[in-house]
Amino acid sequence: MADSNAARRRARRRVGSTGATGVRRTLLVSAATVAAATLVLVPLAAGTTGADPVGDIQDVLFGTENAFDPTAGDSGDEAASSAAMLGRAAPEGGAEGVLLSIAPTLAPTYTPGTATAPVTITVELENRSGSFVEAGSVRLVRSADAIDDDSELDAWLATLDTGAAFGSSSVALGETASRTLAAGGVTQVAFTVPAAAFDELAASPVVGLGAELVVGDTVVSTGTSAFANTAVASAGAPLALVAPITVPASSSGLIASDDLENWTSASGLLTRQLDALSGRQIAIGIDPRIIASIRVLGTSAPVTATEWLDRLAALPNETFPLAYADADLALEAQIGLPAPLQPTSFDDVLDPDDFLVDPAAGQNADGDDAATPTPTPVPTEPVSPVPSIEALLDWPYTRADIAWPGDDTVGPGNLSFFSSAGLTTTVLDSANVEPLEGARASALVDGGTAIVSDDDLTEAVRTAGAAATDLEWRDATGEVLARAALDGSANASNGPLLATFGRDYGLVSDRVGDLLDELATAPFVSLTGLAQAIGAPPTARSLVDSTEDEARRTLAENMVTVEGDVDAFATVLEEPTELTGPVRRDMLALFDTGWLATPTEWSASTTEWIAAQHAAVDSISVVPSSTVLVVASETGIPVTVQNTLSLPVTVQVDVAPSNGRLVVDEPVQVTVEPESRSTVIVPVAAGVGNGEVRLAVSLQSLTGVSVGSTVIITADVRADWEGLGAAILGGIVIIVFGIGLWRNIRRRRRARAADAAATAESSEPAGANESSEPNERDEHDEPTEPTEPDDTTEPDETSDRDDD
Known part of the structure; x- marks a missing residue:
């Protein structure tokens, strides 16, 4: 024996990870193509000399005419023969290259047949090898002995x-031929087994079935299944089930309207989840983000x-909230947070117009008849129609004390972290605790209360829920019932077992409803219910x-x-939550446990998110400028602030000089509109002296938080130029006014001189100018000195009289 059956089931789920719908669509298209080709090629093949027209068609369709060397088996080289049988391509996962599913033809349980009604069993072959598989035979076996314990x-x-082939632990039931199987192809073979072949297992609570695909002399693949025997009474094992209602992991903290419309449509993702779980005995963890x-x-x-x-509100199921966006609670505990993260605001996406109430015609806003007089209302503060964050997240969950971290993620001390947040019961994956024979769901782990899932039951439940075909579903469901039958017979009085659906079940939930109906x-x-599992007497178990x-935690x-x-940084906004709200929601979305399955993609998305936040913090900056010349004792330094955010910001501009040549007053406040300068x-x-000053220009929010990087602007201070310039200007003014004054004085002197000359000329005696003998004077003679008047000369009496 090699790997456990759990590994086989996990491999099977990986095949169906794209969803049952996609597999069925592929099969339908392939079947239609094969049918059309058959109609065309069969007449042609009938005229050939080959003895196998169907094989000729397969060669044409799948390109196998030259892939298999008929002589390879004669060479004695088993390796070469095996490679040829599988188209020279080794099966992926060894024996898992061809997946065999076995189940009774119509039910997920074994019912003994009669002499007139034999047992019919179907084996399904799914080729996952990546290449075609040659025709061979399928052998059906059963367990040789009764199966009555785990x-x-x-x-x-x-x-x-x-x-390897089945040995003495099995009994052969039949063998039938199988056809060539193309890569990705699925086919079934049926067996009709006489009832007497199972007589030895009439009292066995569980009947084991097996099948092996043989090509030539080589066993290509094997498969086993187990089914509860309906002829053996069982007390019925108590089983609690838990499933999530979630959406695929993304980097968005809110689901877009288009996605909501798609996922809630008649065949949408969320509708299928609700259809599968509604009204059935299963507890539901709901993502509040939805x-x-x-x-x-x-x-x-x-x-x-x-x-x-x-519809969700009307569910009768037990419900409890997951973390917002199904965030990884264990990760939050392991990075040292004081409490689980919660969304902080939705204000950035709330439009008041979307919450206005339009009163019905003929009625007022209170629903009363408009004709009925109403008292005059007392003026009050207007009430915003926009709901609060509490109203948006409020939901009538039946429980609010459940923590459901991702599978196999919990470390020491994490349960205390959950409990301190009011999540007093933790749903743990079985791999997170040491195995304990006979242990039930209720447990005490690492000092906290937990309910632990059963590994084998959970694997089978998840495989059944994700089954791509009816027979695969019956195979997996048969194992669930077989394990329950054994557990119910051995531990009828013990507490419930627990099985959980994976976080990705919603993507492949087509069979979940069928499974729950069968189990019911x-x-x-x-x-x-979940309450019964939690309330059962707990068993002490050790945490793994x-x-x-470490890379994820870092x-x-x-x-x-x-x-x-x-x-x-958001303190630069009038409403900081417009920025911080979406950042917190998106971070919670990136903490989604759904990302655990794709670590590479998660790392890339997270790195991109971090880069976007750095860009937001650096979105406000001072635009560098050239040297500023300062020539006045008091002036201003122009500073340009750039805002690349889509929101207006208000900042303080602070300038710090490198020396005392400049003195800066108080910081200046400025509001910058979105995506502008x-x-x-x-x-x-100006301070003391002249010279170069380096000005460190920085930005701060109104609360004193530094924003952006400091930019250095050089200022050339020449403050004495102001005094020199004033002196020069004053001198120029004095000179101009002096010249003007001098010119005015000269002009007036000339005017007085002219007036005096005119007066003197008019006062000379008449005839003085009529002398015939002019006063001739030799031009070389010296001028005669004027004669001083004689003070003793008596004044002219005539003049005196005239004066009188």
Whole structure:
């Protein structure tokens, strides 16, 4: 025996990870293509000399005419023969290259036949080898002995080594031919087995079935299944089931309206999940992001989404909230957070117009008849129609004390972290605790209360829920019932077992409803609620340290640090939550446990998110400028601030000089509109001396948080130029006024001289100028000195009289 059957089931789920719908679509297209080709090629093949027209058609369709060397088997080279049988391509996963599923033809249980009604069993072959598989034969076997406990069941279901055949532990039931199987192809072969072939197992609670594909002399693949025997009474094992309602992991903290409309449509993802779980005995963990994403849209939400939300509210199931966006609680505990993260705001996506109530015609806003007089209302403060964050997230869960971390992610101390947040019961994967024979769901682990899933039951439940075909579903469901039958017979009085669906079940949930219906009616299972599993007497169990990968934790720590930087930066906004709200929601979305399955993609998305937040924090900056010349004792330094955010920001511009040549007054406040620039003048005064000053220009929010990087602007101070310039200007003014004054004085002197001359000329005696003998004077003679008047000369009496 090699790997456990759990490994086989996990491999099977990987094949169906794209969903049952996609597999069925591929099969339908392939079948249609084959049928059309057959209609055309069969007449042609009939005229050939080959003895196998069907094989000729297969050669044409799949290109196998030259792939298999008929002489390879004669060479004695078993390796070459085996390679030829599989088209020279080794099966992926060894014996898992061709997956064999076995089940009774019509039911997931074994019912003994009669002499007139034999047992019919179907074997399904799915080729996952990546190449074609040659025609061979399928052998059907059963377990040789009764299976009446878990160890015997595990031994039977364990996968055989590659190339190994069933030994003495099995009894052959029949053999039939199988056709060539193309890569990715699926085919079935049926067996009709006489009832007497199972006589030895009439009292066995579980009947084991097996099949092997043989090509030539080589066993290409084997498979085993187990089914509860309906002829053996069972007390019915109590079983609690838990499933999530989630959406695929993404980097968005809210689901887009288009996605909501698609996923809540008649065949949408969320509708299928609700159809599978509604009204059935299963507890549901709900992602609050789904509820909030619909509610924030108000009246603009898609009709299908609001109807889906009404259906969710009407569920009779037990419900509890997952973390917002199904965030990884264990990761939050392991990076040292004080409490689980919660969304902080939805204000950035709430439009008041989407929440206005339009009163019905003929009625007022209170629904009363408009004709009825109403009292005059007392003026009050207007009430915003926009719902609060509490209203958006509020939901009538039946429980709010459940923590459901991802599978195999919990480390020491994590349960205390959950409990301190009010999550007093933790749903743990079985791999997170040490195995304990006979242990039930209720447990005490690492000082906390937990319910632990059963590994084998959970694997089978998840495989059944993700089954791509009916026979694969019956195979997996048969194992669930077989394990329940054994458990119910041996531990009828013990508490419930627990099985959980994976976080990705919603992507392949087509068979979940069928499984739950089968479990609800089968006598081997007694479905019970989550409350019964939690309330059962607990068993002390040891925690297996499953602390998450260091690289993942480091990246998550960086995200939390970056979010803190954004919170501080957001103080530049009038409403900081317009930025911090979406940042927190998106970070929670990146913490989604769904990302655990794709670590590479998660790392890339997280790195991109961190880069986007760094860009937001650096979105406000001072635009560098050239040297500024300062020639006045008091002036202003122009500073340009750039804002690349889509929101207006308000900052303080602070200028710090490198020396005392400039003195800066108080910082200047400026508001910059979205995606624009604004220039502000910062007042400065000249200090002592002239020369170069380096001005360190920085930005701060109004609360004192530094924003952006400091930019250095050089200022050339020449403040004495102001005095020199004033002196020169004053001198020029004095000179201009002096010249003007001198010119005026000269002009007036000339005017007085002219007036005096005119007066003197008019006062000379008449005839003085009429002398015939002019006063001739030799031009060389010296001028005669004027004669001083004689003070003794008596004044002219005539003049005196005239004066009188």
